[in-house]
Amino acid sequence: MARDEAVRDLVDRLELPFNSLGIDPYGISKRHLRVFFGALAFFYRHYFRVKAVGLEHVPKRGRAMLVGNHSGGYAIDGAMVITSMLLEMEPPRLAQGMAEKFINQLPIGSVWSSRCGQLTGLPEHAERLLMDDRLLMVFPEGARGTAKLYKERHSLVDFGTGFVRLALKTRSPIVPLGFVGGGEAVPTVANSSALGRLVGVPYVPITPYGLAAPLPARLCVHYGEPLVFEGTGDEEDSVIVGYVEQVKARIAQLIEAARADRSGS
């Protein structure tokens, strides 16, 4: 089967309530997904040669949160995690990330992010997607995570706590993931807010070769066993922070495992 036909077949096998026009209730469009994943599959298989380990830990159906570290100066990590869910899961799943708010204001960016299921990062969207038994992708480090410099590439910055409250409220399992290689693909030495303002994004990563174009570094992602916490989401901060630290510690372990895997392969 030719590669683009494979992607077409995988998109057709997504277990989402598409209507006969190929559009689901969130506006996700099969036509856009085919183009989107057609391009991402090339980067996944040939450019970054992504290795995904532990996919059996991701539920085949039902609500779940993929929670991981940021790796790379922009959303390479998220794009490859999403692609791994389509190309490597059986049945294929669509992971839905929370896009930065500015994306919905940009021409073209607005259309493609929403047609591919990457809704604006709002608590209402995250909760609704989980209640609809979707697969949500969350990076609790936020923009500070993508702004990590090359020398900080294996570190974790502070995590937000909202994702744990959401998991408790919606009774969703958290699937931790460790992603490595993004720092080598986009070796950021500085971040330019001034350039970012010019093009309408928070910042532009500066690399030793100037451009923020990614190098063909090998990427590796390890998925861990789901973490399930009991509660309502209305617990004291001290309780929530304890759960967050557990998730963070597990992600740190997965990063180390992925680093060893990447350097040994």
Place this chain on the structure above:
Amino acid sequence: MKVLVIGVGGALARLVALKLRGAGHSVIGLDRRPWWDAPKDIPVHEVDLRKRAAEDVFRRERPDCVVHMATVNALSASGEERARINMGGTRAVFEHSVAHGVQHIIFVGRHTYYGATADAPLYHTEHEPPSGIGHFPELADLVAADLYAANMLWREPSLTTTVLRLVYTLGPSKTGTLSSFLRGKRVPMVMGFDPLFQFLEEDDAARGIELAVEKRPRGIFNVCGPSPVPLGTIARETGRTVVPVPEPVLVRLLGHLGFPSLPRGALDHIKFPIVVDGAAYRAATGFVHGTDEVEALRRYRRISPV
């Protein structure tokens, strides 16, 4: 039950009146506009809602239920006129209803109450405040009328008030915001944007309003049906050609070369979606749409070819 349909000159209101009549209710109409071919058993009072004669209709007819559909959405009306009709008219409907023993009043508002903004949630629930008025102040009178109707829930607890926020409609009358947008062969869109639009086939929309009369739900409800569809897909599926125009150019074209004269804020409604969650209304009334989005578009293509 005796039901007074206000704004019965409008296409959707006529459909509601006919459905209520078909369900065995005694129906009366009120509008400044005539309904030439109204059935003989639906008396239509051609009076201005804000004039004394309108109150006489309430006094004489003493309806049990009032369906208020006499709000103006069209931006072609002047702001002052819209405010007079939407605010003054709504106030008159509620005051006459309270004074003359009406038990149930249904205010039929629009889902555009929520506003179209880049950072709003995709599915609006009834708990959300209006947003987007800052960008589109011309909507303020409709929002104010909605809020005025909603506050009757606590101001007049003896009156059962139902506030409906109805999505766009599409159907044989070829009237309404979405139909106006699809009037020509070419549909201008803001380049790089393609918002989801939510609509009900006209017959379903009328049935949704009829259900409010039957079930008398008290509160504020979004009324919607099938899944939303991108505007570009709506245009293509109804046989139109999408013409993407860069926003700075489109702003300059408004009011010229056949483009409608619209306030700049109106462009947000063809850039960002307004989609509502209708779960509360479904739970309260059992409302289920009969025509899905694909069939509604196919039908519209047949009845409104270009």
